[in-house]
Amino acid sequence: MADVTDPKIIDGKATSLQILAELAEEVLSFSRSFRHPHLAVILVGEDPASQVYVRGKMRSAEKSGIETTQITLPAETSEKTVLEKIESLNGDGGVDGILVQLPLPGHIDQQRVIECISPSKDVDGFHPYNLGRLAADKPLFVPCTPSGIRELLTRYKVSTEGKHVVVIGRSIIVGKPMALLLARKGESGNATVTICHSRTSGLDRISAGADILIAAIGRAEFVKGEMIKDGAVVIDVGVNRVEDPESKKGYRLVGDVDFKEARERASLITPVPGGVGPMTRAMLMKNTLLAAKRARGDVDGS
Numbered sequence: 001m002a003d004v005t006d007p008k009i010i011d012g013k014a015t016s017l018q019i020l021a022e023l024a025e026e027v028l029s030f031s032r033s034f035r036h037p038h039l040a041v042i043l044v045g046e047d048p049a050s051q052v053y054v055r056g057k058m059r060s061a062e063k064s065g066i067e068t069t070q071i072t073l074p075a076e077t078s079e080k081t082v083l084e085k086i087e088s089l090n091g092d093g094g095v096d097g098i099l100v101q102l103p104l105p106g107h108i109d110q111q112r113v114i115e116c117i118s119p120s121k122d123v124d125g126f127h128p129y130n131l132g133r134l135a136a137d138k139p140l141f142v143p144c145t146p147s148g149i150r151e152l153l154t155r156y157k158v159s160t161e162g163k164h165v166v167v168i169g170r171s172i173i174v175g176k177p178m179a180l181l182l183a184r185k186g187e188s189g190n191a192t193v194t195i196c197h198s199r200t201s202g203l204d205r206i207s208a209g210a211d212i213l214i215a216a217i218g219r220a221e222f223v224k225g226e227m228i229k230d231g232a233v234v235i236d237v238g239v240n241r242v243e244d245p246e247s248k249k250g251y252r253l254v255g256d257v258d259f260k261e262a263r264e265r266a267s268l269i270t271p272v273p274g275g276v277g278p279m280t281r282a283m284l285m286k287n288t289l290l291a292a293k294r295a296r297g298d299v300d301g302s
């Protein structure tokens with residue numbers, strides 16, 4: 001566990017708690033004049049990591065005063081049943097946000113499930129409509145991990161204006177929306193962004209030129225010290241389990257960045273755990289409140 005008193009550490013846990021407390025006040029005043037924002041979470045199967053993620057989301061909802069319904073379905077549930085469940089939540093006026101915990105069992109088409117969620121309740125922001133809105137610079141819901149990272153940068157007063165940001169990873173969940181967000185015109189954007197992936201040649205050289213390096217790869221401790229410029233800000237999105245016989249669980253979580261090496265070079269760095277993960281959950285709650293406000297007719301864009 002990283003030492004959060006270390007001035008180089010970006011403390012995502014503490015920041016997320018602060019955001020959840022701010023949200024709790026907003027939710028309270030909103031619920032007095034309307035109702036509690038309501039998030040429905042669908043979990044299919046018993047994947048232990050997914051169960052942990054869902055529990056974390058429920059805890060964050062509780063802290064911010066957001067009502068939740070958890071729908072747990074057995075692993076063998078058919079795709080048709082999952083789609084019907086989503087359709088019924090789409091039509092439920094008392095539900096503001098719908099989240100389907102990913103990954104889904106192999107027999108279910110993940111993309112079809114994402115596309116079944118009404119874009120106005122897609123608080124994860126993964127629906128092609130919402131990703132398209134972000135690309136068109138008219139976001140409705142921004143995916144939670146990239147918006148959590150932007151929030152961390154803002155709160156730690158890391159300006160992105162004119163900076164070279166290198167994002168390693170091009171998933172629709174993290175890499176691509178992250179790049180879109182930071183390249184947007186305006187405050188907390190205006191960065192020059194390079195997206196890298198498994199076919200990038202000269203990755204080490206490109207990442208070593210980054211003022212802000214964001215790693216969303218899914219490979220334990222992939223980013224080594226020599227891939228980081230002195231003084232860079234390093235954001236580690238990865239969550240990887242590595243065997244650890246000394247730990248009670250038999251494993252520990254590490255990021256996509258070799259923390260010890262990166263700590264020596266970076267001016268600021270997010271730890272794993274306690275960096276990006278809690279911010280993702282806080283942004284999910286923010287999106288749910290936003291969805292509820294739209295349901296009441298308060299706001300349109302983000």
Ligand SMILES: NC(=O)c1ccc[n+]([C@@H]2O[C@H](COP(=O)([O-])OP(=O)(O)OC[C@H]3O[C@@H](n4cnc5c(N)ncnc54)[C@H](OP(=O)(O)O)[C@@H]3O)[C@@H](O)[C@H]2O)c1
Nearest residue numbers: 145169170171174197198216217218237238239276277280
């Ligand atoms: N903390 C959080 O809240 C949070 C949220 C979401 C995800 N995560 C974690 O973040 C990580 C990434 O998630 P994801 O959903 O974006 O993963 P993903 O869909 O598997 O995408 C991984 C990306 O990394 C690229 N990549 C793989 N090997 C590479 C290599 N050797 N060199 C350069 N690029 C490489 C892939 O390139 P190609 O496109 O060429 O295959 C791909 O674009 C995972 O560890 C995940 O658990 C954390």
